[in-house]
Structure formats: structure tokens, C-alpha cells
Amino acid sequence: MARSFAIVHLPRKYDSPEVATHLATLATKLKAIRLEALKTDPDAFGSTYEREVAFTDEQWAERLTNPLAQHVVALDLREPGNDMDGKSDLEMALAAPFVGTTVLIGPRAVSSSQVSDSQMSPSASPWAQFHDAPSVTTETLSPGTELQYAMNGVWVHPNGRRAGLGKQLIDGALEAGKRDMKRLSAPKRVNGFVVVFVEKDNEPATGLYEACGFKNIGEEEYTSAGGKEGVVVALRQNISLN
Numbered sequence: 164m165a166r167s168f169a170i171v172h173l174p175r176k177y178d179s180p181e182v183a184t185h186l187a188t189l190a191t192k193l194k195a196i197r198l199e200a201l202k203t204d205p206d207a208f209g210s211t212y213e214r215e216v217a218f219t220d221e222q223w224a225e226r227l228t229n230p231l232a233q234h235v236v237a238l239d240l241r242e243p244g245n246d247m248d249g250k251s252d253l254e255m256a257l258a259a260p261f262v263g264t265t266v267l268i269g270p271r272a273v274s275s276s277q278v279s280d281s282q283m284s285p286s287a288s289p290w291a292q293f294h295d296a297p298s299v300t301t302e303t304l305s306p307g308t309e310l311q312y313a314m315n316g317v318w319v320h321p322n323g324r325r326a327g328l329g330k331q332l333i334d335g336a337l338e339a340g341k342r343d344m345k346r347l348s349a350p351k352r353v354n355g356f357v358v359v360f361v362e363k364d365n366e367p368a369t370g371l372y373e374a375c376g377f378k379n380i381g382e383e384e385y386t387s388a389g390g391k392e393g394v395v396v397a398l399r400q401n402i403s404l405n
């Protein structure tokens with residue numbers, strides 16, 4: 164039977180001509196679904212539609228080319244003719260409509276003695292917090308360091324909800340983190356973890372993260388980059404390479 168949905172990873176690098184030629188198309192699709200998410204569920208995100216609708220095409224492209232970003236997308240294959248058998252992630256992402264997204268941001272190195280809390284502020288942009296941290300390389304990783312990632316922008320279109328896509332997007336992001344950790348930490352095998360912030364009263368998202376194994380590690384008041392105030396819960400999941 165044909166699949167209704169697929170989860171794919173967008174390219175991380177756009178320096179080869181074969182991939183670079185698709186950057187503008189992917190950035191346009193990413194922009195469309197992110198703006199739809201901000202419009203449909205304004206209370207779910209720190210940012211706002213008004214803030215991001217003003218972004219330039221270059222800013223959307225930078226979200227994709229950012230070396231600290233790994234985008235995971237759910238594709239809608241329900242339209243006739245959307246048979247994707249044998250196609251690569253990139254080919255599928257170009258051909259099918261986006262129906263869900265998330266992005267894993269990071270890593271940054273945190274000393275193991277400091278990881279008992281989230282080490283991040285929900286008030287600031289997660290992008291800025293990772294950009295401002297020293298970049299992580301295999302050479303700079305020391306024993307007693309953990310790699311921290313943040314998951315952001317989890318969204319599934321209302322017409323695709325309760326079909327397991329949220330869970331599959333998160334599994335995809337965790338898998339991307341694991342791959343990244345293996346690449347960076349070999350042969351040192353450091354530990355890693357992912358943090359996500361969720362509005363305290365966002366029951367679907369809290370239910371989703373808990374169903375995916377995230378644990379509540381505390382609550383904080385915040386004023387977001389988009390100017391919103393509220394209380395968020397920080398949830399964390401460890402990534403193990405074993």
C-alpha cells in the first residue's frame with residue numbers, strides 16, 4: 164500500500180552545485196510552512212508571524228545553510244501521483260508538500276557538572292544562544308563535556324495530526340543528533356542531550372514530548388524574542404551513543 168506520509172532530512176550542506184541549485188526552492192517551502200505554523204498556532208511558539216513574515220529570502224535560506232541546523236520535515240504523500248518509492252530525501256522534499264517540521268539546533272559543549280539544568284534561557288532566540296557559544300570540534304571536546312542540542316519549531320498541519328507524525332519528526336531529530344554526536348565525538352564518545360521548551364498549558368505538545376521520552380526539568384517565566392510573556396516547561400532527553 165502507498166504511504167500517506169514520509170519523514171525526510173533536508174540537506175545540511177549546499178556547497179555542491181547539485182544541491183545548491185535547490186536551495187531557493189527548499190527555502191520557499193520552509194518559509195511557507197513556518198509562516199503557516201505561526202499563523203495557525205500563535206500561542207505555541209516564542210516567535211511571531213509578524214516578526215518572521217518580514218524575513219528576507221536570504222534569511223530563510225540561512226536557516227537551511229546554518230551549520231548548526233538540522234531540519235526534519237514530514238511530507239504529505241496523499242495526493243495521487245505522489246509515489247516516492249526509490250526517491251532520495253532531497254527528491255521527495257522537492258516534490259511533495261510539507262505537512263510538518265522541526266529543527267534540531269546545536270551542538271554546544273557544556274561541562275557535565277553544569278548539565279543538571281537546561282543551561283539555556285527561553286527568553287532568547289535558541290539560534291543566537293548556539294551561535295554565541297564557541298563552535299564544537301572533535302579537537303576541542305574534552306572528557307567531562309556533554310553536547311547540548313535544542314529542538315525548535317515542532318509543528319504538524321492540523322490535517323495531519325494524530326497520525327504519529329509529531330513523534331516521527333522528533334525521532335528524526337533525535338536520530339540527527341545521534342549522527343552528529345557520532346561524527347563529532349568519535350572516538351571519545353561523549354554524552355549528549357536535547358532540550359525543548361514548551362508553553363506550560365500546551366497539553367498536546369507536552370503529551371507528545373513525554374510520549375517520546377522527554378522529562379520535565381523545570382519551569383521558567385520568559386519574555387520571548389517575539390515579545391511574548393509566559394511560563395514554559397523545559398523538557399530534556401539524553402542521547403546515548405550505545
Ligand SMILES: CC(C)(COP(=O)(O)OP(=O)(O)OC[C@H]1O[C@@H](n2cnc3c(N)ncnc32)[C@H](O)[C@@H]1OP(=O)(O)O)[C@@H](O)C(=O)NCCC(=O)NCCS
Nearest residue numbers: 207317318319324325326327328329330367368370371374
Ligand atoms: C503537538 C503536535 C506537534 C503533535 O503532533 P501530532 O502529529 O498530532 O502528534 P502524534 O500523532 O505523533 O502524537 C504522539 C503522541 O503525542 C501525544 N499527543 C499528541 N496530540 C495530543 C493532544 N492533542 N492531546 C494530548 N496528547 C497528545 C499523545 O501521547 C500521542 O500519542 P497517541 O496518539 O498514541 O495518543 C501538534 O498537535 C501541533 O503541531 N500542535 C501545534 C504546534 C505546537 O504546539 N508545537 C509544539 C511547540 S513546543
